[in-house]
Amino acid sequence: MSDAITYREAVIRALGDELEADERVVLIGEDVGAAGGVFKATEGLHARFGGVRVRDTPIAEQAIVGTVLGAAVSGLRPVGEIMFADFAGVCYDQIVNQMAKYRFQSGGQTTVPATLRMAGGGSLGFGAQHSQCVENWFLQTPGLKLCLPATPADAYTLLRAAIRDDDPVIVFEHKALYGIRGELRDDGLPIGAAEVVREGGDVTVVATQLMRHRAMEAAEQLAAEGVSCEVIDPRTIAPLDTATILTSVGHTGRLVCVQEAPAAGSWGQAVIATVAVAGFELLDAQPALIAADPIPVAYARTLEEATLPSVERIAAGIRSAIDA
Amino acid sequence: MSEARWGGLDREALLGLLRQMIEIRLFEDEVMKLFQRNLVRASTHLCQGQEAVPVGACSALEPGDTMTCTYRGHGAVLAMGTPLDRSMAEILGKERGVCAGRGGSMHLADLTVGAMGSFAVVGSHLPFACGTGLAAQVMGTGSVSVCFFGDGTTNIGAFHEALNLASVWKLPVVFVCENNLYGEYSPIASTTPVTELWRRAASYAMPSARVDGNDVLAVRAAVASARARAAAEEGPTMIEAMTYRHMGHSRSDPAAYRPEGELERWMQHDPIATFAAALPDHDAISEDDVEAVRHAAAEAVAGALERALSWPEPEPRHRFDHVWAAPA
Known part of the structure; x- marks a missing residue:
């Protein structure tokens, strides 16, 4: 499979394609810039798109999510990275009380085209605070869309769909899958299709x-x-x-x-x-x-x-x- | 009379500030009465006594600028130009409320005038304000975001995260602390070792100042200068506006914790009474003008209340609307 790429490369490609296609897309998070992310899932994007649109944040998850929300309702289509999904606990209010409810609570005055990416999952020996699959933490919160890509094809398709979606979407990437290989597809299924x-x-x-x-x-x-x-x-x-x-x-x-x-x-x-x-x-x-x-x-x-x-x-x- | 005393504002603008403050005062008085009639649900947080802060600050903004505020936010949302009737309708839970009855007293928002939201989890909107600032910065719009918060907010983590981020990214945000001396029921000194809250900004290499929050022109001048700095891409500013709420924290709070005489002293420095008393010093403003403003404001609020009361409540079958923009 000469066209096969890794799950990690699929994430980078999805982000790069959307940054390329739409100047409203920005990417923020801890070490997502020149360092390319701790999982190397944003590698090369800072060099390609510059520090205005791909920028490092302080280690401040509430600030990351709140900034993504504020930017999303102010004309951007931001993507925020929460490094380990377990850290969603640090910014839980911002996700479930602010981001998820903003559109509803405003009576539908605006859309909220916000995307959060976070790497979850175990099997790698990271221990109790860096190995969880936290998607179920959000099942009780109406207003969020929750994506769980298992393959490079879906990592690419779902992340691009998330960025293009007019609602807040969390894309849970799986740490143990970043290295698996697979081919991308042009006809990926939409969010909401099994x-x-x-x-x-x-x-x-x-x-x-x-x-x-x-x-x-x-x-x-x-x-x-x-x-x-x-x-x-x-x-x-x-x-x-x-x-x-x-x-x-x-x-x-x-x-x-x-x-x-x-x-x-x-x-x-x-x-x-x-x-x-x-x-x-x-x-x-x-x-x-x-x-x-x-x-x-x-x-x-x-x-x-x-x-x-x-x-x-x-x-x-x-x-x-x-x-x- | 010197231009400087009036902040460079003409007669109409000065009377406009007075009118907004009076409208907010009367609006809040009406909300209080609606409570007593059980027409407003749960709780509400009134801002009588604090009107000069939002009115002064928002008068310094330009078209395209945005504002975020707290659950004590009726005054700030009205100061941005949100209609009185649709604001009152929201507090009454009506379909024609600014948020179609989904938000209520603690969540007034009117994006058409830049009122981006009233946030009811303390501190949660400071990061949001960074996001509006980021959008302005990336898109090069030149617009600025003003963010109101209470004195108690300076002790929650989101305050630190947001001020730090805004400063390191030089975001066009003006942080305005409405210091009314109490975080809910607790005097600020009982929860906060550094009670001059403007000093907190130094930790973020952010310019800051303390102003008399009951002086509408002083607030306006401070925010105007911070706004200019933000628009010039020089970064955020923090302003601490000293003020006082005449009512308790919320409807269940009689504010018995206040020392004797404190409310009375602050009533002597009421933002509306002092401004109304000063305005006739202006060459082109008479006491009759001030009276006419009082009258017009009262009529506007009464009319808004009447309309809001007459409007229907949301249909239960519409409760699923607005959760997602694009359901799959």
């Missing part, structure tokens, strides 16, 4: 980001055992494409959600609840949620690997759902 990434007839497996890749591995193993998995990547959890999931469950009769975050109050639980309410008659067996254990992510390899769903654990969970 993708059926593997067709199958026995069970619907819904998974995002790192868990999508592990679910695909599990599906390959299970195929050798004669179990056919249909794997769906929702890509965005707000809005959530329940129609694609319900259609799939309609022909598989079984549902398994796989997520890297703990179960409580999560999108995986929401998907299961939605299918149970809207498609109860479609189910031949009880749905299952394979999630992180309800504990903080430990530093030690043995502990972290046991906490997050592994390929083996996912395969075992799907087998149980099939046997149920």
Whole structure:
């Protein structure tokens, strides 16, 4: 695949293409400028677009998010980077009380074309404050769009769509995926559309980001055992494409959600609840949620690997759902 | 009479400042009465006594400039030129309110006049003001953003983050601290070791000044000079305007914590009474002119109130509007 690029390069390309296409786009964040970001996901953009439009902020997440919001309603289409997604806790008010509600609270006087990027996810040994998948923190807040790209193609497509969107969008990048390779597509799906990434007839497996890749591995193993998995990547959890999931469950009769975050109050639980309410008659067996254990992510390899769903654990969970 | 005393303003402009201050005072008095009739929900934070700060500051702005303020923001939003009737309608929760009834007393906004919002989480709008400043800077519009906040705000983290960022990026923002001596119920000295709040700006290499916030012309002059500095790309300024709220923090607060005689002393320095008493010193302004302004302001507020009360409440079926601009 000569055209294949990494997830990291896809992020850089999406930002670069939007900075190029629209002079209202600016990028701010900690070390996003000359340093190119701690994950190198903004590399080269400062040199290309200059310090007015690509600028380093102080280590001040409230200032980053508030500035993005104020700029978004004043004529720019800003992108703010929150380095580690865990730091969303530092600026939670700015995201959920200010950015998410600004349009509604003003009675629709303006749009809020703001984008936040933040790198989440575990498996790399960063410990409890730098390994979380925090997307579920925002599920209870109407007004936000939440994107979870798993591939270079989606990292590119969803980030560009986020910047072009007239609503506040958070794009959760996954630290463990920055190095994976894949091809970009011109016909990427929009925000709010799930993708059926593997067709199958026995069970619907819904998974995002790192868990999508592990679910695909599990599906390959299970195929050798004669179990056919249909794997769906929702890509965005707000809005959530329940129609694609319900259609799939309609022909598989079984549902398994796989997520890297703990179960409580999560999108995986929401998907299961939605299918149970809207498609109860479609189910031949009880749905299952394979999630992180309800504990903080430990530093030690043995502990972290046991906490997050592994390929083996996912395969075992799907087998149980099939046997149920 | 010297031009300097009147800040270079002519008769119409001076009477205009008086009228705005009186309108805000009467508007707040009406909001208070509406409360007593249970027509305003939850809480409200009135600004009687503080009118000279927003009126003086906003009079120094140019078209295209923007303003952000706090939940004690009725006066600031009106000072930007937001209509009285649609402001009152918002506080009454009406569909024709400036925010279609979605915001209420604590969240008045009218983007058509640059009133970008009233923010009810203390300090949350200071970073927002940096964003409006960033947009002006990147787009080269030359516009400036004024940001009002209370004395208590100087102790929350967002204050520090925003002033630091504004200064290091030289953003065109004028930070105006409305120091009314109390953070909710607590005297400023009980929560803050450095009570001369203007001194905080030195930490950010930001020029700052303390002014008499009950002197509308003094506030105007300070903001005009800060505005010029911001527009010249020299960066932000912080102004501490000393003032006093006649009412409690909110409707449930009788302000029993005030030392005896304090309110009375400040009432002697009421921004409207002192300005109204001074204006007839102007060659072209008579006491009758001042009376005429009082009368016109009262009529304007009464008419606005009557209209606002007559307008309908939002239809429940429209409650899903405005969450997203472009639902997927």
